[in-house]
Structures are given as structure tokens and as C-alpha cells.
Amino acid sequence: MEDAALLGIAKPDIQPFATDYVDEMIDYIQQLITNGTAYEINGNVLFDVSKFTNYGCLSDRCIEDQDSGSRIKVEEYKKNPNDFILWKPSSESEPGWDSPWGTGRPGWHLECSVMSESSLGVLLIFMVVVMILNFHIMIMK
Numbered sequence: 001m002e003d004a005a006l007l008g009i010a011k012p013d014i015q016p017f018a019t020d021y022v023d024e025m026i027d028y029i030q031q032l033i034t035n036g037t038a039y040e041i042n043g044n045v046l047f048d049v050s051k052f053t054n055y056g057c058l059s060d061r062c063i064e065d066q067d068s069g070s071r072i073k074v075e076e077y078k079k080n081p082n083d084f085i086l087w088k089p090s091s092e093s094e095p096g097w098d099s100p101w102g103t104g105r106p107g108w109h110l111e112c113s114v115m116s117e118s119s120l121g122v123l124l125i126f127m128v129v130v131m132i133l134n135f136h137i138m139i140m141k
Contacts, residue, residue, distance in 0.1 A: 016119050018111040022097045025106045025114045029086050029099075038086055041077045043102040045087040047109070050080050086110050 001011065018025075029045050032038035037051045049055045074081040085107035090096030096103040106114075 014119050016115045018106070018115065019095075021111070021115050021118055022106065024118050025110055026087075026097075026099050028110065028114050028117075029106075032086065039079065040101055043087075043089040043104060044075075044077065044085060045101055046078060046083040047086055048079060049082045049084070055082075084109050 005011070029038060032047065033040065033045065036048075038045055038047050040046075086109065087099060087101055087104050087106055089102055089104045094105065096105055
């Protein structure tokens with residue numbers, strides 16, 4: 001925070017910690033499963049990208065352009081190689097929380113969405129920040 005102050009960056013109004021929002025993340029995942037956009041398999045819960053017609057629009061990339069498996073191994077249990085983890089089982093050496101799917105932890109894709117919606121009341125603000133950051137990253141390349 002000292003470095004931010006030296007740069008003239010205002011102090012944030014809130015500084016949420018993901019671990020404070022695990023119950024909300026579990027509720028959010030439950031809603032996604034209920035509306036059919038997520039599925040559970042072997043204690044993992046994944047977002048089904050085929051159910052979201054605008055998937056990839058923020059990055060201006062369609063699903064067909066995604067190069068699944070280029071950075072990480074594509075798990076066989078996924079319905080679609082682009083589906084991503086919302087909840088995954090924890091090993092004994094990892095942090096974990098009780099959930100309807102067993103002891104596990106949220107995937108990082110979920111954390112910011114739930115924290116911003118819970119803290120700010122809207123998900124759109126987070127999306128705008130992502131778009132701005134993505135724009136600046138694209139210019140820097």
C-alpha cells in the first residue's frame with residue numbers, strides 16, 4: 001500500500017479476501033448447477049462453456065479459436081476441453097472447505113466474480129475492469 005500511495009493511487013475502500021467468501025462461492029456454484037451452466041463430476045464442478053453463447057467475447061476469441069491443452073493438460077472428465085474448474089477436491093496438504101461436492105476449494109476463475117458481486121453488488125464493474133486491463137495488455141504486446 002505504501003508504494004501505491006507514493007504513486008498517487010487512492011487507497012481501496014475494501015480489500016476482500018477470497019477465504020471470507022467461500023460460503024458465497026459455494027452458493028454461486030449451486031446456482032450455476034441448478035440453471036444448467038455447471039456440472040459436477042468426481043468432486044469437481046466445472047463451468048460448461050457450451051451453455052454460454054457469449055463465452056470468449058471479452059477477449060474477442062471464439063471457442064473454436066481456443067487452443068485447449070497448449071498450457072495445461074486437458075482432463076478427460078471434462079465435457080468440453082474449454083470447460084473450467086469452479087470447485088476442485090483438495091488434497092490433504094491443500095486448504096479445503098466442506099461443500100456439497102466434498103472437501104475442496106474454489107477455482108480462481110470464480111473468486112473475483114463472487115467477491116465483486118458480493119462486495120459491490122454488481123458483476124458488471126468487475127467485467128469493465130477486466131476489459132480495461134485486457135485493453136492495456138493488448139497495447140503493451
